[in-house]
Amino acid sequence: MKIKSIKGSVVAPMGFSAEGVFCNIKRIGTGKGSSKGPKPDLALIVSDRPASIAGMFTTNQVCAAPVKVCLSRVARGTARAVVVNSGNANACTGRQGLLDAREMTRLAGARLKIPSGQILVASTGRIGVPLPMAQVQAGIQSAAAGLGATPDHAGRAAHAIMTSDTRRKEVALECVLGRHRIRIGGICKGAGMIHPGMSPSGRRPVSLPRELHATMLGFLTTDAAVEPDALQWVLTEAVATSFNRITVDGDMSTNDTVLLLANGAAGNTALRLGRGGRPSRELLQFQEAVQQACALLARWMVEDGEGVHRVVTVRVEGARNTAEADAAARAVSNSALVKTSWHGGDPNWGRIIDALGYSSARVVERKVDIGYSARDGRKILWSLKGGQPTRVSFAALCRAVARPTFDLHIRLNLGRGRAALQAADLTEAYVDFNKGDISDPASMGG
């Protein structure tokens, strides 16, 4: 199947419109990503007809009010619109927070003439601060008035959901399913508190690591017709291999949310799961396209992570099982010492094998291989084989890790479990950004 990149992100699929506006939820000009002048902080994404809906939500036990609202509404199977604010997470805001999240959907519904139960909501920003509802209300009015389907409209929506991001993250793909041309669009945000572990229910499935940690928000649209069950299957699979496979700082947020709306405007026969939940060939093709969109967005998120200079793909093979491969990859990817050595361009495999050794994966020192390659490269430069340093020169290893992006290959040689994670280095810039500016409480990200 050919998948083509097109313009317009969330409004590329037919029947969708969007807008992003500034309504002063956070202060003007704060945050690393702020452009000159006010950065938009409220976005609307609207389908002109009811859409099937699928969602993935943080498995953090402390979850924000908008996540709670979405969890109950996604279960209904259809929705029409999403309202999103940045600058305030509406988390740890108690009963008032829940009322405010519902009020956001009521205000949007009233303005768009859609029942409020058909509106979803997401927030990102500081934790524990009540939403400034007057500003939010003005923002919803103004965003609804400005809705449109040009790439500029989508771009403003992508900008409005940003917090510490330095650039917009937008994707749109087009492919042909049977006789129908369909489109998938997406935007996302997230630069810190990035270690998503999302599930459809917000509860932890057994396969998810117990210690996960980001606010990331992702909103995808498609004009394909897909039944809700099939759409959830597509999104769950796509997130499992994209957003749930990245880490910037190992901190899982209270607000992580990915939503996918499928409005059927392309006119195909609705894609569905077959008997026993088996996907049809067309559904598999659709899934592949959604996965590609999510993978691009997830990669950009790590590349734009707070203070990130290097992105490293950690590939673990030969673990006793997938869960152990994942645990090994996460221990290495979240080790402060490994991350600082990446920052320094230091091929310090000693810190890597140390992290493997304290991970919950079974590791036998004399079986461990550690090597480096260019991104997705075939030629691996092995620094360690069977637990012993190879004769590869230190200079050659330094060159391998001097690249802005490279693959780290870890083979435990104990079984067939494998996992990969997109990880980032830890820099002075990350620390400087996150130590905050206590002279301005409103500027501090949650």
Next chain:
Amino acid sequence: MKIKSIKGSVVAPMGFSAEGVFCNIKRIGTGKGSSKGPKPDLALIVSDRPASIAGMFTTNQVCAAPVKVCLSRVARGTARAVVVNSGNANACTGRQGLLDAREMTRLAGARLKIPSGQILVASTGRIGVPLPMAQVQAGIQSAAAGLGATPDHAGRAAHAIMTSDTRRKEVALECVLGRHRIRIGGICKGAGMIHPGMSPSGRRPVSLPRELHATMLGFLTTDAAVEPDALQWVLTEAVATSFNRITVDGDMSTNDTVLLLANGAAGNTALRLGRGGRPSRELLQFQEAVQQACALLARWMVEDGEGVHRVVTVRVEGARNTAEADAAARAVSNSALVKTSWHGGDPNWGRIIDALGYSSARVVERKVDIGYSARDGRKILWSLKGGQPTRVSFAALCRAVARPTFDLHIRLNLGRGRAALQAADLTEAYVDFNKGDISDPASMGG
């Protein structure tokens, strides 16, 4: 029982001598802690008679050669001396590493006229580099020739085991057990790769968290007479509440080792465990003194942690059980976002409740209390009660976390589990130090 602080650390107990010398194991003048001129890098601690021995060792699955040698020798119950080098971890050095570790004990034994099986060995420094045995041999000769029992001798030994430490860590205490005055001395090192999780066997007991992470070395001496079983019980208890309750960066080392030698020179009747393993009153008193020595050394280690500006005692109460209290304390203490906010003097409780929420401890948002006090202070300033922000002003909270050291109080209000951890902030200085200097491979800590 009165416990008095005295001079001389490891040589304060009768019958012990020590020395630290420079033998060029790592290069001259490297490392944050290096004084002007060559820093000593090889230490000997010697008892003039056989001593009971107890040990605690890293539970990292990848453990260094000297740890393997100690594990088998501590089981014999007695020893006479410890030989220690810094600048090279002798980890991931394969069969040659094991031969080299044993050779260190043979060289020391030959020089001291002690069977090599009575000598213990420890190393700290870069992983994966063969020990420079010619230098080690010269160092052992020179240290053995210089052995003495003055505070200066002990100070040189304390200096020789340092890597990135900026200052020596030495303690000596004196107390009276029954009719006998006994002394306990100790030195330790460790500033990075500090998240010890040690056990007597090097295997993970159920009660230890699965993801632990330092090189720390600690050497304690006493002239009390204590039987080996009782001595191991004393050390296990003391480490559980001191060295195993600190974290600098969440990385558990391949080399963590604490040894305690009890030579009986004080002339007391040997302390022993009673029926069913119950400690006698005198053994409990002795344990209290050892624990106090370990607690002081552990605290100094966090305070001297790489780049550390603030030390925070994280106190979790009301978890469902002790293991969950510990998991909650470790999630908060190792969160990059929490640690950077401490650095910035930012009372960002949103990041704290976020970390609690993704920990493996059960957390119910509306039950969580979060507060601050002066170190060991009684007056707690609550920023969050029942999951909701209190009316305490932001300025007052800022003052509470502006101190170089403070206590963070977390109450989960779900049960009676409690745990405390001494944690550190994450600073630009930590990142700068650990990104290494690839122009000088020998300077990079393991």
